[in-house]
Amino acid sequence: MDREKTKWTRQQEDAIVARGRDVLVTASAGTGKTMVLSGRCVGIVAEKNTGVNVGNVLVLTFTDAAAEQMRSRIGRQLKEAYLETKDSYLLGQLLQLAGADISTIHSFCKRLITEYFYKLGLDPTFRVIDEDEQQMLKAEVLEKTIGWAWDQSNLTEGL
Amino acid sequence: MKTVRFILGRSGTGKTTLCIKAIAEALSLRDEQPLIFLVPEQATYQAERAILSDRRIAGYSRLNVLSFNRLQFMLLGKNTATPTLSHSGQQMIIHRILRDNRDKLKAFAASANLVGLSSQMAQTVAELGQYGKTHEDIEGLLDKLKKNKNNLTALKFGDIGLVFKEYLRFIEGRFIDPDVQLSQARKAAGEAGFIKGAKLWVDGFAGFTTNELAMLAELMRTASDTQIALCLDGSKIDLANSDTGVIDPVSLFNPTERTYAELLEIIKKCNLRLTEPVILEKAVRFSDCEPIAHVERSLFTLDAPKQKAGDNVHVISAPNERMEVQFVARKIKRLVKENQLRYRDIAVIASDIERYQHYIAAYFEDYGIPFFIDKRKPLNQHPVVQLVCSALQAVIGRFSNSDIFSYLKSDLVPMERGDIDLLENYCTAFGIAGGDWQDGKDWQFDDEKEPKFNEVVVNEIRLRAARPLLELRDKLCPKENPSPMLTSSEFTKIVFDFLDGLEVVEKIGNWIEQAIEIKDYAAVEEHRQFYDRFVSIFDELVEVFSDQQMRCEDYVAIINSAFSQMTLAFIPPGLDQVLVGSIERSRHPDLKAVFVTGATQKQFPVPISYRGILSDDDRIAAESAEFPLAATMEQTLSQRQYLAYIAFTRPSQFLYVTYPSADESGREQMRSQFIASLEGLFEDFKEESIAGEQIDIEKINSRMELADLLCRRLGRDSAGNGHENGQLEGLVSDMCSDGQLAEVGGVVRAAVDYKNIAKLDDGITGKLFGRQIKSSTTRLGIFAACPYRYFAEYILELKERKEFKLEPLDLGIFYHSVLDCVLRELNNTKKDFAAIRDEELLTILWEQITKVISESTFISNFKRHSAHNSFIIKCAGEVLEDCVLAISQMVRTGQFRPGESEVWFGKAGEGIGDYKLAIENGRILSLSGKIDRIDVARVNGKQAALVFDYKSKGKFFNWSKFRHGLDMQLVIYLLAVRSSKKYGDTAGAFYMPVDGGMEKASPDELDARKDSFSHKAKGIFNGEYFDGIDSNASGWSKYYNLFSSEKNGAYGHYGTSGALKPKDFEKVLRLGEENIIRIGGQIASGKIEITPYKLGDETACSVCKYQSVCRFDWQINDYNPLMGGGKGAVVEIKPEGDNG
Secondary structure, rough: OOOOOOOOHHHHHHHHHHHOOOOOOOOOOOOHHHHHOOOOOHHHHHHHHHHHHHHEEEEEEOOOOHHHHHHHHHHHHHHHHOOOOOOOHHHHHHHHHHHHHEEEEHHHHHHHHHOOHHHOOOOOOOOOOOOOHHHHHHHOOOOOOHHHHHHHHHHHHHO | OEEEEEEOOOOOOHHHHHHHHHHHHHHHHHOOEEEEEEEOHHHHHHHHHHOOOOOOOOOOHHHEEEOHHHHHEEEEOOOOOOEEEOOOHHHHHHHHHHOOOOOHHOOOHHHHOHHHHHHHHHHHHHHHOOOOOHHHHHHHHHHHHHHHHHHHHHHHHHHHHHHHHHHHHHHOOOOOOOHHHHHHHHHHOOOOOOOOEEEEEEEOOOOOOOHHHHHHHHHHHHOOOOEEEEOOOOOOOOOOOHHHHHOOOOOOHHHHHHHHHHHHHHHHHHHEEEOOOOEOOOOHHHOOOHHHHHHOOOOOOOOOOEEEEOEEEEEEEEEOOOHHHHHHHHHHHHHHHOOOHHHHHHHEOOOOOHHHHHHHHHHHHOOOOOOEEEOOOOOOOHHHHHHHHHHHHHHHHHHHHHHHHHHHHHOOOOHHHHHHHHHHHHHHHHOHHHHHOOOOOOOOOOOOOOOOHHHHHHHHHHHHHHHHHHHHHHOOOOOOOOEEEEEEEHHHHHHHHHHHOOOHHHHHHHHHHHHOOOOHHHHHHHHHHHHHHHHHHHHHHHHHOOOEEEEEEHHHHHHHHHHOOOOEEEOOOOOOOOOEEEEOOOOOOOOOEEEEEEEEEOOOOOOOOOOOOOOOOHEEEEHHHOOOOOOOOOHHHHHHHHHHHHHOOOOOOEEEEEEEEEEOOOOEEEOHHHHHHHOOOEEOOOEEEEEOOOOOOOOOOOOHHHHHHHHHHHHHOOOOOOOHHHHHHHHHHHHHHOOOOOOHHHHHHHHOOOOOOEEEEEEEOHOOOEEEEEHHHHHHHHHHHHHHHHHHHHOOOOOOOOOOOOOOHHHHHHHHHHHHHHHHHHOOOOOOOOOHHHHHHHHHHHHHHHHHHHHHHHHHHHHHHHHHHHHHHHHHHHHHHHHHHHHHHHHHHOOOOEEEEEEEEEEOOOOOOOOOOOEEHHOOEEEEEEEEEEEEEOOEEEEEEEEEEOOOOOOOHHHHHHOOOOOHHHHHHHHHHHHOHHHHEEEEEEEEEOOOOOOOHHHHHHHHHHOOOOOOOOEEEEEEHHHHHHHOOEEEEEOOEEEEEOEEEOOOOOOOOOOEEEEHHHHHHHHHHHHHHHHHHHOOOOOOOOOOEEEEEEHHHHHHOOOOHHHOHHHHHHHHEEEEOOOOHOOOOOOOOOOO
């Protein structure tokens, strides 16, 4: 396997190494935003003095596929770093990566709700309904509501 | 002195073989020393077989092959005084405790009543048991947590501690907790005869729970010498280290190294003598397979040298799970055929067994691969569960139809399926709802005049069906007290009385007998185990909730949860089967080929889940407060390397790692990171993709695949390769005459030659039709559209189930009835449509509407059913208002006056008499129909009639459809009227819309549009009468499709107006007659072909409901193509001078 280190542009490098503040990266398509993001993540985790490990990083994406790709990419970069430095700490991080919070916003919210169900008075074995069930439920509710509306004398005229 | 010795070695170095050899050796000595082989539960069978396969051993009695479960059973025996609690029983107790202590809970109060919380709390309580925690331990933990101000964790553990304490108090002396049993068994171990002074071997474990370690300690102290095998690299660890804290967290063997340290600590504490460990270094399993040996050696090492993978290691990417499993099945067949493997040499590892088991069961059965899936089977689909749950749900849920029919269709109710279906059809047709089942009145929803059902029979069936449910309701929620509180014994008794009333137990007995007769022993086991389990759930319910009172809904929720956890113990394994299971459970040491399936990032080697009451933060906090429970997330993730290593080193010859690149919803999935580690060990190693792989004829593995391939290549819908197809055809013929393949050959032949043809047998036609055939416009039209549809609708008389809706057809019937009544009323009272005032007309209209509604049971019921339905009827009335006003406008503009309405022809004793035509073979065709309205006038001294047909929405005369006989309604009416000779000349026929429909306009246009007429009638007429039809037209008529001009009289815009010159009018009528005779003749000849018409883009199939009967398939059937044309195709249209 090749171990060519990725060559960053100056701007990409700036984004990756900036520390101590929030960073906003804007770039058009195909300019390597994802690489920069994963590179930054790996950079922060590898630096031991940041005290950040893969378990307390949150990465939010728009699709599930993007989340898994991100995880895969971070994994590869961690591995590269590990092979270079032979630091077993990085190997540990690589193993912990599987449980890292890299997901869509929906998945992350679902995880929060699952973990804190008791604060919301939810049943911990709740399930998220899918689109088809949603449609059926909506149709049922609409029918019931129309039926209910007919029984309300103040609405019948409008209806 | 008691000794302990470790057997250490990496995967495949022969630890288990060593143990088994030693055991066999010991057995062959003729002494009395007891022997024990302690292994994980799922390995006991394999272990016994391995020992028995040693030639020296004929059988044994002083050896015990045990798991911790079996050990515990042997030590405690069956204690009938205090029953063992099942997990559902545990959950019930926890549920009760949560309810009773709701106000004391600090973290979980909000969710306390929810059944889901009790199931998870029960799991946590079980965990506490497995890790040997006492209430005092929890108190200690809480003290430590408060110091660190870990508020949330402290609150949670506070609640958990409370529940745990109450739980232990509750079961004290009444039940035995299954997880605590082991620690009770431990106390008996020191005295057990089969353990004292025994030789003990321990093999196959990577780790132990607290309770298991304590038991092990006791065993080591009681036995004479112990040997423990652990999978780790003996040369790389500090053999004297017993501190788990210093173990390298990223070491590959972290889990087993920790276990080693824990055991060492125990050995020191118990003062046992540790002898020199056996360190095995040679990976003998892979001695014939260098690639896998390389995997074992170098999987997670840095800078490993690359080697060749040969044919031994493969990584396969499949498009989806289904194809992944198909690949595995085919590969297994190959391995067995070509590499002389036996089925039991092969295993399939799947981490998501839930999903894969269905594909595996289906494909492995298809390919004839015997297999054993190591998983318990859920029992909650059993008919008794369906019966009880739907009956209870019906009672507490107000008798909804779906619950009632679910209950009836469980096959445990003493009613015929046919009766249930009839009842269901009735309920669907009349919208029977909950209240109707319960009010005790007879159902009389059917139309009195034309009933579709025999209501006496229906009501009788209904009573039989509902009686047990009504009795159940009276007991569970009687009228006087709709939501009573019951004790669990009361509830249970009611349920079992209900079951007794239906003789459910006898039925199950019958099923068991039937299963025995056909030798379906799996079914026998299932029924037996199910009923025991079912009864014990209620036993536990009574035990746990004894004197408490709860509502019926609460009991239902609790038993539903218990039902969902009912599982069947596994079917005993056969001798030669492929083993399917998860990584930990596949501990068979002699596997030659292993398929690691579903190796995605999320699932392999173990899926990550976040459920459970204790979050990872909680566990970490507990761990640092020296309260260790099950592994934290970090520890679990660290162990993944080890699990992947174990999975990859199972086989001695072939390793296949497969994964689906998309899940079942098509979402992309990433492969596990460990696959990259595997790939990195080999040079030129690439992942193989089976997407788009065509199964070649040389690679066929089974008859099913052969048949599949032949059908696909030779089917009429495939492009095919002429030469190759010739060869394949030859193959099929040969197959048909070969003894073994004849069956498959026959199937392929029949499939390829299949033609979808419908034809009546000779002789039947004569019996279907007599000398006189009755028909109508609709029938002729349907036959012209598709002869098969005619056959299905009028000869077979197939009907769809009627539903309780106001269909467009019903609305149409309503409109017709009302308009008919209005006209009759006007005629009876000698009022003239043209002269009557609007207000009076509307008054009469509403009188007739009320009359029609009250006379129709269906519409009255419909209206009464809901306010919304009432509104629909009211809207229909408003439509009729507009319609009658439009009619009066139309009448006023011409000379024709409405004469009769709803005029029959072809119906004996009514109307204007018969209309008959002679068709071929000496037969007579008699047409019947009902003309909505006939208007009469005297024009130029001649009597003439104008025919009207009401349509709900506007319709125009479609020349193409008329020409081909698809729609000849207006022409047939004209012919019938003419044939009756009662009205003089036929002037024309029109469609008139009842519902003018809606138009769009902007507010400014409203005034201009005030006078627009939305009920324009369209049809055909004899141009000589144009003045009588609309005397005021100039240019296009406002009311008819009639164009009047000075220059051309009635014949301007000839191509688009409805006017016909007299000889053209005759031509049209003649064409109509010819069509009737032609189509009638075809019907009489018994033609029933499946040839739906195709006119442009329109086909007969779009409105036909018999597609599932004819199974028309455009790839093997043909449409009947028709040409379009418009008016010009029937009569000549000369180009005109002005805007023609």
